[in-house]
Amino acid sequence: MKIIRRRKLLALAALIGCAAVVIGRTNATAQNNPSADEAAQIASDAYIYGYPLVTVEMTRRVLTNAAAPVGLHAPMGQFANAREYPTAAFKDVTAPNADTLYSSAFLDLSKEPYILSIPDAEGRYYMIPMLDGWTTVFQVPGKRTTGTKAQKYAITGPGWSGTLPDGVTEYKSPTNMVWIIGRIYCTGTPADYKAVHALQNKLALVPLRTCLRMHEVWWWDE
Numbered sequence: 001m002k003i004i005r006r007r008k009l010l011a012l013a014a015l016i017g018c019a020a021v022v023i024g025r026t027n028a029t030a031q032n033n034p035s036a037d038e039a040a041q042i043a044s045d046a047y048i049y050g051y052p053l054v055t056v057e058m059t060r061r062v063l064t065n066a067a068a069p070v071g072l073h074a075p076m077g078q079f080a081n082a083r084e085y086p087t088a089a090f091k092d093v094t095a096p097n098a099d100t101l102y103s104s105a106f107l108d109l110s111k112e113p114y115i116l117s118i119p120d121a122e123g124r125y126y127m128i129p130m131l132d133g134w135t136t137v138f139q140v141p142g143k144r145t146t147g148t149k150a151q152k153y154a155i156t157g158p159g160w161s162g163t164l165p166d167g168v169t170e171y172k173s174p175t176n177m178v179w180i181i182g183r184i185y186c187t188g189t190p191a192d193y194k195a196v197h198a199l200q201n202k203l204a205l206v207p208l209r210t211c212l213r214m215h216e217v218w219w220w221d222e
Helices: 002-024 036-063 188-203 208-213 217-218
Strands: 100-108 114-117 137-139 151-156 169-172 177-185 204-207
Touching: 002 100, 036 100, 100 188, 114 208, 137 169, 137 217, 204 208
Parallel strands: 151 169
Antiparallel strands: 100 177, 114 151, 114 204
């Protein structure tokens, strides 16, 4: 059943890409009677075009199929925090890191932005890549790029415009679906696991409207 489902999804990727690629073709040959080689090239372009969208959607369905955060599975808009290094049995994504603990979340920005709150990491290495629906990393707050002090970001969709609270940096995503794949360095000792868990517990994602209603009790509470 899993193989059949995967084939259907990959076929969908080809159809999505084919529609976009064919529409984008403007030369007369492609519009009328493409040769076998041209048809094969169109099909190849279509598959490549649609594959990332379907792959991310497949991953989203697996990782958000949960009523509450458990391991690396959590509902949309919530962080799922890995509490230990992944074992060889972990197969949700390929090639996970072996020296960081993950904090993963999927966002739907079609209705409103999300506010991401990152605590003071006190010099510890971390990075929080943000991927759009094409798996393109559009922002990466972290020690190397933004430092380790407490930070707040508004993750907004491509069509959103509005006013944000003071002290917030806007990160605009090219798509309404966003995958956050945070990584925090950990030595793997019991004491360091505990320290990283404390940082993970302070990561927060709040819809903008909810954040504004909670302004006095949450906004500047680091």
